[in-house]
Amino acid sequence: MGLLSLLSTDPLAFVIVAAALVLSLTVHEFAHAWSADRLGDPTPRRSGRVTLNPVSHLDPFGALLLLVAGFGFARPVPINPANLGRWGTVAVAAAGPISNLLIALLCALLLRFLPESAWFAGSDLSTLGRVLFTVLSVNVVLAVFNLIPIPLLDGSRILGGLVPSLGRSLAQFEAMPFSFVLVMGFIYLASEPIGRVIGAVQNWVFQFILS
Template sequence: MDIDAIIQKISIWALPVLLAIILHEVAHGWVAEKLGDNTARWMGRITLNPIKHIDPFGTILIPLGLAIMGSPFLFGYAKPVPVDFRKLNNPKRDMIWVALAGPVTNLLLALASTLLLALVIQLPTALFWIIEPLALMCQASIIINMVLCIFNLIPLPPLDGGRIAVGLLPGPLAWQLSRIEPYGFMIIVALLFLGVFQSVIGPMVMGSSYWLIGLVLPV
């Protein structure tokens, strides 16, 4: 991929990726605060200021590397918002709602992007110079938000799906699953490297994304 194509791809994907990963984390902190834990608020993480959320590796290097390699879509993550589950009103139950907040936010953003795409393509054709980049950004937003929604629902700690599973499972099983968390990131990297996640969730992500886009644009 030449440098112009890389710059063009970054210009289309940068804002949707930043909004998707930042609002995902803010949602965790906001719901935790409503349920009794103000750790994220105290640490200044319930904010849209990207500086507070940027992780050099997950927010910059991974998306940039994917763009350079010509990946069909970009992916990234922000610094996790700190949550002290012991401070929640009902730790086991409320853990589920805090974890769900991120993926649900991404789903809502994907739906909002679909609606925005429908509005963009109704603009007068004289505004073609703004219609195309906005339409591409809306489509990028749909894809990245569905990636984050579905990927994070995998029932493996420390992903949100893992925390949801820990909250739903009975005590002994929840404890056994929670013990995986220190090794969770390494397991995720290994499964990504082996292509397991791509083959399992890839069709779900692209299928749901293209279905939403297809509601607005003919495919």
């Protein structure tokens, strides 16, 4: 279900989710670009990606998919693995999910230690509570999803760095025509088991906060 369905039923939720997605995707891609830049690869800086400006990172088609289908993507950060080496490439790939985990951790700590009166309004969540829970949830989803070791996702690049022979095969697949369409089709078909894994992680995090 896309974000557009929220626009008519709960406009505030639409604004909160959209803002959380823009923030989280921007930080995710910035983390890739910043880490590559720090590790000696000038490619992201030359492409204007070492910035927290969302316009530099959001992909129009990916954003449209988020609105209509409920899943999408940002613009991948270009890097040159030859400038980074094996472990530098792994570090850059891991930087995106790590940034989302850090945002999720910050929200979890705020929810854990703020008084309940700050994020509850009677029996319902306050606006602050909705924002924190939404940002937390979005970043858990992005971190776990991107760590799945399938082509085009960060998990595959981390796995490819750890197992170079597999990394070469994954790179060959990604260079194939229509590899993007094949991966998107796989994600769509496997959305139910992927959703169960992500949901289990979210439930664990929420139990930690509410315990």
